[in-house]
Amino acid sequence: MSENILLKMNHIRKEFPGVLALKDVSFELKAGEVHALLGENGAGKSTLIKILGGIYSSDAGEIVINGQVATIDKVQDAQTHGISVIHQELVLVPHMTVAENIYLGREPTKRGSRFVDFKKMNRDAKEILDPFNLDFKPTDLVSNLTIAQQQMVEIIKALSFNARILVMDEPTSSLSEKDVDFLFDNIRKLKKANVGIIYISHRMSELMQIADRITVIRDGEYIGTRSSNETNNDELIAMMVGRQLTNYYTRTFGNPQEKVLEVKNLNAGSFLKDISFHLNSGEILGFAGLVGAGRSELMKCIFGIDPITSGEIYVENEMVTIKNPLEATKLGIALVPESRKSEALFPEQSVQYNITIKSLDEFIKGIRVNHSKEGAITREYVEKMDVRTPSFNQLVGKLSGGNQQKVVVGRWLATKPKILIFDEPTRGVDVGAKAEIYSIMNDLVKEGVAIIMISSELPEVINMSDRVVVMSNGRITGCLPREDLTQEKIMHYATQFVFT
Ligand SMILES: Nc1ncnc2c1ncn2[C@@H]1O[C@H](COP(=O)(O)OP(=O)(O)OP(=O)(O)O)[C@@H](O)[C@H]1O
Ligand SMILES: [Mg+2]
Incomplete structure (x- = not known):
């Protein structure tokens, strides 16, 4: 069993001025699994992911990839280790095209020169985008896309790195059901290819549908890990908020007036x-x-x-x-x-x-x-x-x-x-x-x-x-x-x- 563990994050600690964001959080990811991270707003999920992605460095703890301690000090280090991250805040460059965003920092160049080969870049981008049946083109400016379309670009960009570890921090927050289904189909394909996926979302029904295991953190502390077919919404919510929470929908209907x-x-x-x-x-x-x-x-x-x-x-x-x-x-x-x-x-x-x-x-x-x-x-x-x-x-x-x-x-x-x-x-x-x-x-x-x-x-x-x-x-x-x-x-x- 242990041989297919892709990633371990052990005893991670991270402090910001005035905020202890992560106290002692450990997390493990197997090849071919979707492992969800769940917790209230401010629990520390994005911080943990940013440490894995080389955006923040941790104050204590270690990251082990394929059994070897890895040093991830910058974004390129993460990429070298086969980690690709879709961050919660979209980070696309608005005044660049879809293709330019996808190939940012790794643009194909014309043979024997340092000039970007735009033709090839747009062609390559079209090839990546085509199977997704999207209603925008590689040459469209990102600023002209809707939020959902931008989210799809982020997702496709992350997929294009052929990563072994793919991290998605709220990838579906502005997608509708149709796009979510589509994303899940792709996630299932990646699972078959033995990619490990860390998935963050506040949509509980989604987690139950796509995740194999779910780890809950609360106030920067590790609370527990459950396999998704052995838990339920109520248990997870209780772990998240530290108490039972009932009646999420409290609507009382009156008589609309004028x-x-x-x-x-x-x-x-x-x-x-x-x-x-x-x-x-x-x-x-x-x-x-x-x-x-x-x-x-x-x-x-x-x-x-x-x-x-x-x-x-x-x-x-x-x-x-x-x-x-x-x-x-x-x-x-x-x-x-x-x-x-x-x-x-x-x-x-x-x-x-x-x-x-x-x-x-x-x-x-x-x-x-x-x-x-x-x-x-x-x-x-x-x-x-x-x-x-x-x-x-x-x-x-x-x-x-x-x-x-x-x-x-x-x-x-x-x-x-x-x-x-x-x-x-x-x-x-x-x-x-x-x-x-x-x-x-x-x-x-x-x-x-x-x-x-x-x-x-x-x-x-x-x-x-x-x-x-x-x-x-x-x-x-x-x-x-x-x-x-x-x-x-x-x-x-x-x-x-x-x-x-
Ligand atoms: N750059 C920063 N400087 C100061 N405090 C920060 C910084 N980034 C995060 N924090 C704080 O660290 C804590 C954890 O934040 P984090 O973004 O990891 O939460 P989260 O679990 O991703 O929440 P959400 O569900 O709202 O996205 C919060 O209290 C947040 O305010
Ligand atoms: Mg977050």
Whole structure:
């Protein structure tokens, strides 16, 4: 048995200023297995992976690969040892093409010269991409791709190294079911080829489906390892949070009241066509669809980020033209965007700055900032969202991925909106924090706030929504009332128009 152990990480310790991220964590990976790492936001998963990938060095402990102690001080060392990592934060270069990103640092050169052979590079990239049936080209700029497409590029890039150890830190956080299935097919092929895979995800159902073993860490400590067919969700969650957690979905349904938002025959760009729907106060309106269906694009139009070509928008029965997000905010609309890194966060600024930036009006009197109020708002939303941070002054870029997401959600809640648009609100947050976000949404609709929730996790849409609008290919293909919400029905509408 022991001969097929690919990797051992023994007694790893890592301290950041003010944070002991890993205390004494050990982890083992066999050839041909998918070994999941599970833990709450901030538990230390990404830190462990960054140590393996040569991004951080550990303070203590050793890494053993194929029975030999390995020194991994930089990213190239990891690659030399056959380790390929997909990091949680996408690290593609936006102004480069897909092919340039895939071959970054190992570009093919023209024979006898140091010039990059772009023709060959694009050809090679096409060869790698072709089997995946993707809707973008090697020559497309990464900045023009959706988050899900970028995630696919990361995955394919990692696969292209022919690694023996493949690490995926939340590879599916913005993928829809179809893409996840596709990824899992590829993972199963890699398993057959004896590659060892470390897999991090907060989607429990996924872990149960793909993982052979699951190791849980909590607050930087090793808690235990289970084989996935001998454990269950409840046991794993109890290991993660250190207690039993019941009722993750706490939605209570009331009576949605008057119309607060109505969109009539909206067209935008060349993609969004003839969109009509309405939203009531006191309801959660789910938006389902495959990735690329146009849901985020639509919300950006409503929020004034992108222009519309024709159509009408009514807020509380008054026709409005929303030219920019500031106007949207003044009308009581808030948008928590999908991509926290590029659209939302100021990583080099403090937790306090990031939380209060949109509600500044509330406490700026003249030009003097009311610091005590600023602190009070920060405290309220750090507590409400359970943001794990050593202080309000911590730079947001240093929080764990899930805690960054909680900061963005807190910021928009602090504006006390009437209409709240959530684009994948629970992406990357752990089960406990998910329950927090659901219960906050529940409280908000009870107070009469109207919520739009885009989500690619069907159980989440079904459990949380009063009604669900389904989009496909830039159009609305269905609107389902609560009693009709099933995965099959949603998928039926989500796959219409796909081949037009
Ligand atoms: N560069 C850094 N500087 C300071 N603290 C850091 C840094 N990177 C991580 N930390 C802290 O180390 C702890 C572990 O973070 P890590 O990113 O490993 O968590 P995680 O398990 O990946 O969480 P998530 O599920 O939210 O992604 C957190 O408290 C985090 O704030
Ligand atoms: Mg992480």
